Amino acid sequence: MVGKKKIHIFDTSLRDGDQSPRCQLNTKKKIEIAKRLEELGVDVIEAGFPISSPEDFNSVQKISQSISHTTICVLSRALKKDIEIAGISLKNAKKPRIHTGIGTSNCHIRYKFNSNPDKIMDIAINAVKYAKKFVEDVEFYAEDAGRTENNFLARICENVIKHGATIINIADTTGNCLPENYGKKIRFLKENVKGIDKVLLSTHCHNDLGLATANSLYGIINGAEQVECTINGIGERAGNTSLEEIVMILKKNHYLNLFSNINTKLLSSISKLVSNYTGIKVQPHKAIVGLNAFTHSSGIHQDGVIKKKETYEIIDPKEIGVNKSSIILTSKSGRAALNYRYKKLGFNLSKNSLDIIYSIFIKYADKKNEINNEELKMIIKKASLNYKIFK
Structure with a gap:
């Protein structure tokens, strides 16, 4: 679209959404959802976390074989074994991406890893470098970036870009950010990270305070070009940014001068499919796809x-x-x-x-x-x- 900026839609229904409590997805259902996501027009399908189980590894392989042109992404921790398994699982993907990273907040560094910022920096760099041995397209996630001090976050982003990261995921893992503050964090990185113009900045927001969609919106207004989201907003705890919400916000607010490649006429049908397959009902007053929405x-x-x-x-x-x-x-x-x-x-x-x-x-x-x-x-x-x- 002339004069408009494209926002890449990264759907993680099959990975973060699959981590929803009481979710009921098997390989057959995941393949069907992946095919429908490709038809919907998403740019990236995060197909799973291959090292987590043999079933997840098998699902990623089967999805990779079933998808024609959409990028297939898989999650890994910043561990060699994780990254190796991720690379193997993507062997048949036409457009593979490894999504690796580590927690960057003081809380995660101290209590989750019992480590220090310098060691975390080295782990992040080495993870990206190793992932590049398997795929060209490497996304780095800064887990709990929402609570990470901006200067350290900028340094870690700059270093992983230097070593080959193609996308940087600024995760509001706990859903703690306010929209204005999350937007400022994205803007800070855009203005202070060397090489940031060579990569896509991505939002990954959780809905613990009901702000996931608002935070994602403020992220893209301030320079992010990819939104990580799920159908019906499913995901860990209170869920993730809802794909249908962010897509319709872009479509209906023309002054934003932003667009996605989503065929919105398919939103209702894929919402019902995901609800039926996961066993997670859509609340009647859910925006866009709830029973009461119209x-x-x-x-x-x-x-x-x-x-x-x-x-x-x-x-x-x-x-x-x-x-x-x-x-x-x-x-x-x-x-x-x-x-x-x-x-x-x-x-x-x-x-x-x-x-x-x-x-x-x-x-x-x-x-x-x-x-x-x-x-x-x-x-x-x-x-x-x-x-x-x-x-």
Whole structure:
């Protein structure tokens, strides 16, 4: 797109998403999801963590054989054995990437590794150098970068770039950052790391405080060019940045001058597939793909949407593969919605008839969550018998 900057979409549903508690993915399901992700248009599929289990290693191999043009990425710790297994698992990938790294915050250095910054620096450099023996495309992750002191983070980024890293992942591993601070961290690196213009900066944000999407957005506004995310926002603990949210933010906010290659009309179907395969239900009020995302029950909202959809819908449901929005009838619904639904059933009501039917409807609606079409027919039959509205 002329004049617009592309944001690379790195989907980690099969790796970080697969680490969701009670997730139920096997190799067959992972292959099917990977194929659908490629069809969706993601730039990178993180297919797994090969050293973690024989099943994960096998899944990566099978996915690599099944994908035609999307980059296949796998995770490794900054350990030789991890990196070797990662390289072997990617043998059949058309576009392979190893994603290796280490914790960089004082908390991780001291308590997780019982180490010091100089040793962590050496480990990071050696991991990248070793990964380059297996693949050209090496992504380095700075785990817990969100809590890492900026000057040290800049030094480690500069050194891994010098030794061949092609992408730098600035991970807000604990979801601790505020959007403004995360954005400033990305901007600091863009302005203070030698060679940063030769690599992609990537966001990887967790949702512990409900800020994963906001942090990713502030990251790309401040210079990041890749977003690591998952379908439905699945992932460790409270999950990761939701792919559908970040993609639709880019699409609907033209002033950002950013775009992705995602075919948004496939978002609803892949959301359902991932939910069914993982066993993790999508909350009804989930942005973009939740059951209620295009459903209206309040009378004021219903009246506005009936007159002009844009009054309460900034996204056309068809943009994400949903046929239409829904007007459901509850005790909060008004006459406009009731009349609208009756018209759909073939009834054209006068104002007087509508008033009579509404008085009956509201008594039923107070006792139920939703009034369906059969109940609407029953209500109009009762009104016709008692009040002779059609006589």
